[in-house]
Amino acid sequence: MKAIALFSGGLDSTLAMKLIIDQGIDVLAVNISTGFGSTKDRLEHMQNMCNQVGAELKIIDIQSEFLQDVLFDPKHGYGKNFNPCIDCHAKMFAVAKRIMEAEGASFLISGEVMGQRPMSQNKEALQTVLNESNCDGLLLRPMSAKMLKPTIAEIEGWVDREKLEGITGRSRDRQLELAKEIGLADFESPGGGCLLTDENFGKKMFDFIKYDKFEVKDIPVMKFGRHLRLSDGAKLVVGRNKEENGYLQDIENDKFFHAKTVGIPGPHALLSKDAGDADRELATKIILSYTKADPKKVYTISYDGVEQKGSPFETREEANKFNVL
Known part of the structure; x- marks a missing residue:
């Protein structure tokens, strides 16, 4: 049996x-x-x-x-x-x-x-x-x-x-x-288990489908990082720590550019490939705002090898206005 x-x-x-x-x-x-x-x-x-x-x-x-x-x-x-x-x-x-x-x-x-x-x-x-x-x-x-x-x-x-x-x-x-x-050992404490039951994850999902068709390849994108929706509709995901940067770095999704700082330590990020010039400039400012970059200086972000120059916001609060959550 x-x-x-x-x-x-x-x-x-x-x-x-x-x-x-x-x-x-x-x-x-x-x-x-x-x-x-x-x-x-x-x-x-x-x-x-x-x-x-x-x-x-x-x-x-x-x-x-x-x-x-x-x-x-x-x-x-x-x-x-x-x-x-x-x-x-x-x-x-x-x-x-x-x-x-x-x-x-x-x-x-x-x-x-x-x-x-x-x-x-x-x-x-x-x-x-x-x-x-x-x-x-x-x-x-x-x-x-x-x-x-x-x-x-x-x-x-x-x-x-x-x-x-x-x-x-x-x-x-x-x-x-x-x-x-x-004598069962090492069992887990009870928890939600499913990300879809999480309020913040739900907000990210509702935001995603408002702008784009959701596919299997998009699931890993939703699991990590700070999610932001830019002025002209592009999506930006910024790693919040070393572990998340590692996960974002490994994501293969042709909807997104991989973005990283050049010459200074900074988070790994993903930006919608259909982002226009204004959103790419904004993404650059936001990514730099999560580094120790000086707002009075100009820095470089590489979007899959294409470089964009910019400066961070004066405060992170200005970048946080674009958070999905």
């Missing part, structure tokens, strides 16, 4: 897998990447969690499918920010069902806890996701199973319902107790 787990790397999905593995069922942990999961690479952490409970890990990239089918026209709308949680979950379950069929597995599991997130994990929302993904009966939620109607796996006797949990609400006490019982 084999099950496919929708695996986030978090405590709940790790414990859900353990509850099923302990009943003698093989579990394939599937992490479905929309591209908006995190600014950090969590592969090592996810592999560690899977190793501790005895599950195999598989990463599935659905970035293109997610943008095309879900992100910009969610049937069930957005949450507080740019987060189409119900439609996103339904898409993930539909993808997991495809994998289940391809792998010859018998059912799906997830770490969702009823009531943990009031909007996307109430009883009605949990059922909506099943209906939308055609997974009703196939998806077992081990953490809240005793509070939900029995699934095929329980009815058929593949899984003993009595050995599952009946957790509801936002308290983490029972999860922490279970983690201690099985």
